[in-house]
Amino acid sequence: MRIVVLIKQVPDMEKVKFDREKGVIDRGSAGTEINPFDLNALEAAVQIKEANGAEVVALSMGPPSAENALREAIARGADKGILLSDRRFGGSDVKATATTLAAGVKKIGEFDLILAGMQTVDGDTGQVGSEVAEFLDIPHVCYVEKINEVNDEDIRVTTDIWDSVYEEKVKYPGLLTVTKDINSPRLPSFRGKMSARKAEIPVWGLEALQEYLDETMTGIKGSPTMVKRVEVPPAIKREGRVWRDSVDAGVDEFVEILVGAKVVEAR
Amino acid sequence: MAEHKGVMVFGEQKKGKIHKVTYELLGKACELAAKLDEQVYCCVVGPSGIQVDELIFRGADKVFYVTDDDLFELPEVLTYAKNIVRVIEDVKPEICLFGATSFGRSLAPRVAAALKCGLTADCTGLEIDAGDGKLIQIRPAFSENILAHIKSKVLPQMSTVRYKEFDEAVRDSSRKGEVKTYEPIRIADPMIEILEEIQKEEFSIADAKVVVSAGKGLKSPEDLKLIRELAEALGGVVGSSRPLVEEGFISKAHQVGYSGNRVKPKLYVACGVSGAPQHIAGMKESEMIFAINTDPSAPIFNIADYGIVGDLYEVVPKLIERINTRKDVQ
Numbered sequence: 001m002r003i004v005v006l007i008k009q010v011p012d013m014e015k016v017k018f019d020r021e022k023g024v025i026d027r028g029s030a031g032t033e034i035n036p037f038d039l040n041a042l043e044a045a046v047q048i049k050e051a052n053g054a055e056v057v058a059l060s061m062g063p064p065s066a067e068n069a070l071r072e073a074i075a076r077g078a079d080k081g082i083l084l085s086d087r088r089f090g091g092s093d094v095k096a097t098a099t100t101l102a103a104g105v106k107k108i109g110e111f112d113l114i115l116a117g118m119q120t121v122d123g124d125t126g127q128v129g130s131e132v133a134e135f136l137d138i139p140h141v142c143y144v145e146k147i148n149e150v151n152d153e154d155i156r157v158t159t160d161i162w163d164s165v166y167e168e169k170v171k172y173p174g175l176l177t178v179t180k181d182i183n184s185p186r187l188p189s190f191r192g193k194m195s196a197r198k199a200e201i202p203v204w205g206l207e208a209l210q211e212y213l214d215e216t217m218t219g220i221k222g223s224p225t226m227v228k229r230v231e232v233p234p235a236i237k238r239e240g241r242v243w244r245d246s247v248d249a250g251v252d253e254f255v256e257i258l259v260g261a262k263v264v265e266a267r
Numbered sequence: 268m269a270e271h272k273g274v275m276v277f278g279e280q281k282k283g284k285i286h287k288v289t290y291e292l293l294g295k296a297c298e299l300a301a302k303l304d305e306q307v308y309c310c311v312v313g314p315s316g317i318q319v320d321e322l323i324f325r326g327a328d329k330v331f332y333v334t335d336d337d338l339f340e341l342p343e344v345l346t347y348a349k350n351i352v353r354v355i356e357d358v359k360p361e362i363c364l365f366g367a368t369s370f371g372r373s374l375a376p377r378v379a380a381a382l383k384c385g386l387t388a389d390c391t392g393l394e395i396d397a398g399d400g401k402l403i404q405i406r407p408a409f410s411e412n413i414l415a416h417i418k419s420k421v422l423p424q425m426s427t428v429r430y431k432e433f434d435e436a437v438r439d440s441s442r443k444g445e446v447k448t449y450e451p452i453r454i455a456d457p458m459i460e461i462l463e464e465i466q467k468e469e470f471s472i473a474d475a476k477v478v479v480s481a482g483k484g485l486k487s488p489e490d491l492k493l494i495r496e497l498a499e500a501l502g503g504v505v506g507s508s509r510p511l512v513e514e515g516f517i518s519k520a521h522q523v524g525y526s527g528n529r530v531k532p533k534l535y536v537a538c539g540v541s542g543a544p545q546h547i548a549g550m551k552e553s554e555m556i557f558a559i560n561t562d563p564s565a566p567i568f569n570i571a572d573y574g575i576v577g578d579l580y581e582v583v584p585k586l587i588e589r590i591n592t593r594k595d596v597q
Binding site for chain 1 (some may be wrong): 589
């Protein structure tokens with residue numbers, strides 16, 4: 001069995017700074033990490049590998065520096081990492097990204113399962129997984145929160161969708177996007193780190209993928225949407241009144257504020 | 268190529284019942300269509316007997332209704348996608364809107380990819396550019412920290428739109444419209460089988476006017492009683508930060524945050540919640556925020572209107588008592 005895990009390198013959202021005046025994101029202000037939801041996808045793949053035997057291939061599209069994210073994926077249990085990187089991939093929107101990733105998957109060849117996080121913390125769209133599935137013409141299930149059974153022909157999963165919870169059976173090859181509830185990702189192991197250091201990470205550009213992808217399908221040219229403007233909205237103005245030394249005064253005054261705001265209806 | 272015209276809304280339904288996001292989308296679609304001087308369409312895929320008149324009362328000029336009593340009983344995303352793609356190819360709308368519900372977010376990308384058009388996720392604002400008449404799609408990104416303004420180069424211009432972002436369309440029962448029905452398309456081998464629907468709790472935190480949340484300051488699951496009492500005194504419901512859900516104190520339906528539920532109540536009370544960015548992303552748009560925390564430097568105080576530095580085990584009982592006194596005596 002072969003499992004492809006889609007990985008994205010994202011800025012560390014707890015550290016990244018946003019310049020409200022200029023409306024820009026200072027990506028340099030924060031380190032990078034693997035998109036947190038993708039770590040859950042990777043962990044799910046590694047658990048299947050441990051229980052049933054599988055080859056886990058981490059696939060990422062990004063700048064050359066995203067190689068680090070793939071090494072980390074190997075340290076956390078992936079067998080291989082492949083990076084799709086080319087200047088001409090730059091500026092890709094959802095469709096161009098999904099098309100490029102689907103081309104990468106086609107070049108990998110046979111696979112049974114693709115796992116991805118339910119969304120990324122920077123792009124925040126949650127759409128790439130389903131589009132990859134459509135471009136590969138395979139079924140997909142979003143918001144998988146539990147893997148119940150891994151069989152030879154299919155996988156049974158629990159998903160929270162359509163205001164309910166369903167158990168679904170997906171035939172291979174299929175794609176799943178997972179939530180944070182599916183597992184707790186493990187930390188890199190010592191052995192994993194050793195393998196990660198030695199691993200060769202193939203970098204596939206447009207030429208390497210030419211059988212499946214041309215220049216008009218990726219990057220800015222292949223993107224039907226474009227970002228016209230970015231604004232960093234001002235934080236909502238808050239009263240910011242904090243009672244630091246007197247609980248009783250705070251309680252009394254705050255309840256009066258609630259009465260004033262008609263949250264508490266005094267008789 | 269035929270001209271693309273009209274603003275189409277995907278009318279999400281479950282077992283024949285229309286999801287409310289549909290009415291919100293119809294309200295927005297009417298605004299957009301008025302600016303473009305075009306019609307409002309609603310594409311609905313589901314069993315027979317759906318109240319299509321209601322879609323017309325809420326603003327649809329034409330309803331495109333793909334119906335079958337068995338085929339759409341479950342959220343079979345591939346079957347839904349195929350049927351919607353067919354309607355869109357037939358009608359050729361200029362704009363196409365889906366609710367960003369869990370189902371809409373799984374479905375819309377398949378439809379967009381099949382049509383090779385763009386798709387903007389989770390919009391919170393939609394406007395028509397006065398210059399070129401194109402749709403400006405406004406959406407938060409970077410974990411809610413920025414707002415991106417996005418345009419599509421390809422038609423239809425397609426977006427998913429957040430639930431409870433826009434007002435529902437005003438109902439006018441004198442409105443008239445047309446209904447066109449379609450025979451369904453079946454997929455020979457859907458590759459996916461939905462085995463079982465597992466009951467989910469009915470609780471919905473998104474509708475509450477007041478949310479009282481507990482965070483890591485809460486020591487044991489029994490102590491949720493305290494939070495519940497305060498919520499009751501305020502006529503609200505209990506929320507939670509992620510760690511308590513992970514610890515098994517409370518179910519996921521109560522979790523507020525980036526990976527939980529987004530809430531915008533009139534009052535949000537954070538008890539022993541430190542205010543991690545992932546929590547704040549889910550509640551920062553609340554009208555009024557009140558925080559209780561022993562740590563005066565807790566980040567929650569930076570976004571709070573009011574706060575008390577103190578132990579929730581002391582503050583919450585006092586609050587409950589004071590609120591109840593205030594309600595009884597004047």
